[in-house]
Amino acid sequence: MSAPASAPAPLPVPDGDVLSRIASWCREQDHRNSYLADLRRLVEQESPSDDKPLLDAIADLLQELLSERLGEPSRTVRHREPELGDVIEAEYDGTADGATVTVVGHYDTVWPAGTIAEWPFTLTDGTVSGPGAFDMKAGLAQGMWALRALRELGLPRPTVRFVFNGDEETGSVVSRPLIERATDGAAATLVLEPGGEWGIKAGRKGVGIFTLTATGLEAHAGLDPAKGASAIHALADVIRDLVAAAAPARGTTVNIGRISGGTARNVIAGEATCLVDVRVSTQEEIERVDRVLAGLVAADPRVTITVAGDWNRPPMQPGPGGRRLFALADGVATHIRAPLAELFVGGGSDANFVAALGRPVLCGMGATGDGAHARHEHVLVADLPDRVALTAGTLLGLAGEQGAARG
Template identity: 50%
Template sequence: MTASPAAAAAAALTTRAQEVSPRIVDDILTLVRQETSSYDLPRLATGLDLLRELTVQRLGRPDHEHRYPGGECGDTLTLTYAGTGTGTGTGAGHVLLVGHYDTVWPTGTLAGWEQLRPSDDGRDRLSGPGIFDMKTGLAQGIWALKLARESGAPLPTVTFLFNGDEEIGSLSSRPVIEETAQKADVTLVLEPTAHGAVKTARKGTGIFQVTATGVEAHAGLAPQDGASAITALSEFVVAAAKVAAPDRGTTINTGLFRGGSAINVIAGQATAGVDIRVSSEAEQTRVDEELDAIKVSDPRVRIDIDHAWNRPPMTLNAASAPLLALAREVAREQGRDSLPDTAVGGASDANFVAALGLPVLCGMGAVGDGAHAQGEFIYPDTVPAQTALVAGVLGRLARPLRG
């Protein structure tokens, strides 16, 4: 039986992805070897220059580019490549590919990190700081457009958005992401997969700062005159943990705690950084109200809470459902049995796009595990299929997706 044109094109694309897989892996490792801690501005700048250079090497000079200064965060870069076949005017598709180049790893982590790790199942693993989250996705996205171009299919206009502050909340890049997504028809976020599944639901996140202000006094001569900010904040942290409701998808973690000025001084001030994850806006409201209601035993200590909700919860909205269906159709054409989707506890820049009611899929990048953990890794044998999947989706979006 003769294969259909769609099946033949899908087979050719996957074959080509296999052929160039070693080059894609080389590009992944090139990005990983340039450390880009979220807090190291000079290395972030160098890393973004490297990422831009790599993109231009593979795709040529963009039709439009803009670099947005990040201030105390890494810069954000957009590179736009005009579509083919349908032009760039009315009726042409426009796809936004989003990926962050910053990592959680402090500068110097790379030294001594073993990159090639055999796994228990005999498959090779490639490891490195940021390789899973998410430098593999960056390289795969660039090569996806390259392979889609080589296929000769009509293509949408594609804008890459690379930001250097995702791991610390996308504090400077959020408005750029939202503005750029509103100009595109579809957004694909190149974050890692969840064991091969795309991510269609993510929790919302809060990054709260809690400050306790007490009364300093000499710990030996006049302890009764003091009101310990550390003791009061400790009471608050314990009470805050009880506000969590894992059965409703709400978790609360105090990850940072600082306070006091000297060991023999009743602490006059203490601060805590609290990470909050919720699955719904209703839970956001409940958490806000219950944290505000917490009382500490010493009334002389004042508790101030900075309610900083960083990312809204993400769900599979009506606009994204047709995009998921399209991705699954492409996966079937490329020989996959299925393309599962899942909900995860982590947040990403996809949360911002989904909250605008726009079509977005997240988790279009690496297959591996260990995000934010020593030994994070990818399976290099999955690189061709993941790259071909994104390339195939681009080839189906030369015109705007209709839901």
């Protein structure tokens, strides 16, 4: 019997004096002001997920900002998409031998075109607000400035492969395979989604997106009610059964986000649909919910129930490599400010795809604040320099890593 494999050695935390230099550089007023100026440019360039011209415009802006802050990339590819946002890959060579870190962020937002006119970029009372500021345009700027800090200070740095996508809010259908390819062989992946207070996201729930459709028989509600079979009534019954499958203690939630159906008040509905969002923490819960979905049957045999959709994102659970990566970031954070909070949240992100492949990944490396997808969306200005320093210090710690953290 072979001996069990030994656990990989911890990633070395950079010297405290060096981390203090990074933090001091990031906290300089001129650097903070320039960072905020970049954030303003990104927020004022609207980028709803369903507006291709606006998505193209912000992709152009991101490439412009990369060149302004970091120079021309060593390698760049822009994967053109006919309807969704393009995927930008921009790579900057490092000083370390062979170490590569993939830095991922999305530039699409949930806010429709024209929102900026009624909700402009605002800097007041220690916060920045505006559509997409928190989720996640602050993170995009942060990633650029973290690498710039290492370069300006003459410190070692890994090869950094930026991947910016424009379809995350709609499920990353186009960008997922590109993200999976871009993270293959990387020492680590850092996802610039918003963080939480002084913490980062080590775990996320999996996300299932489904549509239930009930198909019945139309009839006049007064003259021939017995000849009808109501799709709405049947859908209401199966919704009750599906919602009952939620198990919050196990991390499973079920939400019916929208219901539609029928044609008129006095017509027995021939068709009805509902949109379903399911969040789970484990693969076992995915399998259980799948069985529930497969078993949904209308009480009236004249009504059929069909289920469309799939699991958009698998659960993100930290493996050995992810825990090793968190320990590095925690060590960096402790020198800069304080130990990190290890957060486990219900929302999914592109980090879920990376974790599912057994690759070390940290999410929530971006800005702190609150209000993702809400009108009170905002970023805490005081935290911005330290969040940039956290990312820079983590990159520094990975500068000599050869990808052995996978697990």
